[in-house]
Amino acid sequence: MVSKSDVGIVLMNLGSPDSTDVADVKRYLIEFLMDKRVIDYPWLFRKILIEGIIVPKRAAKSAEAYASIWWEEGSPLIALTKQLQKAVQNDMEIPVEIAMRYGNPSPEEAYNNLLKQHPQLKEVVVLPLYPHYAMSSYETAVEYAKEVYRKKKYKFKLSIIPPFYDEPEYINALAESMRPYVQQDHDYVLFSYHGLPERHIYKGDPTGAHCMKVNDCCHVTSPAHQYCYRHQVFITAELVAEKLGLPREKWGVSFQSRLGREEWMKPYTANVLETLPSTGKKKLLVVCPAFVADCLETLEEIGMEGKHSFLNSGGESFTMIPCLNIHPLWVKAVVSYCTQVIEKTSTIV
Structure with a gap:
């Protein structure tokens, strides 16, 4: 205590x-x-x-x-x-x-x-x-x-x-909260993060020359990573996938909640949910690590709209893994x- x-x-x-x-x-x-x-x-x-x-x-x-x-x-x-x-x-x-x-x-x-x-x-x-x-x-x-x-x-x-996207205790908590679900029969795990306009990524780059300009920028060491949402969400997904032993072909990252017509971070979750069944990935698990508490973007956008879209596109089962909550x-x-x-x-x- x-x-x-x-x-x-x-x-x-x-x-x-x-x-x-x-x-x-x-x-x-x-x-x-x-x-x-x-x-x-x-x-x-x-x-x-x-x-x-x-x-x-x-x-x-x-x-x-x-x-x-x-x-x-x-x-x-x-x-x-x-x-x-x-x-x-x-x-x-x-x-x-x-x-x-x-x-x-x-x-x-x-x-x-x-x-x-x-x-x-x-x-x-x-x-x-x-x-x-x-x-x-x-x-x-x-x-x-x-x-x-x-x-x-x-x-x-x-x-x-500070942000804790790669902190061992957060990664462990997230992985263990997911483990009971990934132990069930599934074809694919989708890490769906809240999206951002691409210009926010450029704007947040203190070097002005790294983010989305250098090849494989999220994995090339740079001071920009301290402020780069894109880098940090990929690192979270990679660390969790590694801890859960997920093969690389069985998980992916996408971005939700797009607003307006400008270019946002890709791929868009809505598009991924529509196309996954056609690639044979019909039993889907979705987790939203950008949120630590379930909210409109998880319960409604993913749990309702996303599920409807996936199943209507030929998916067989859809499970939204709850946020960390408590x-x-x-x-x-x-x-x-x-x-x-x-x-x-x-x-x-």
């Missing part, structure tokens, strides 16, 4: 609408899509595009999608993040709060809750629940947590845990990551 009276932890996830009402979904979509790190167009153009075109067209349909996966206790992502909070709290006497990048609860609420428990709070450790670095996920969560911290002039120290090894990994940061600046008693 880890105990320290002047330290707190914040588990930070993406967020969700407050309800499936169109008004709440619309409010959430505007906050999400107006983030300059998600859609990085000039502000005025972004505002016209999002509030004038995208959201009016998508709000009602998105509300229906959320309603199809909504739980009695609310958003699955929020509920699962709260379950993770409780599980981590059971292993630590240090107070644990949750925050969302969009919607509620906010980082301010999380910080204030920690201060109520410990007025002499000296350090807050923030764990962004994103395994991989991307401008539109990990980076925006971190910058938002820092922005709130600066604006409110909190006196405690803020420590941020798998015991994942809980253990979270506790370990937080403890390691605290030990660097504090004494664990």
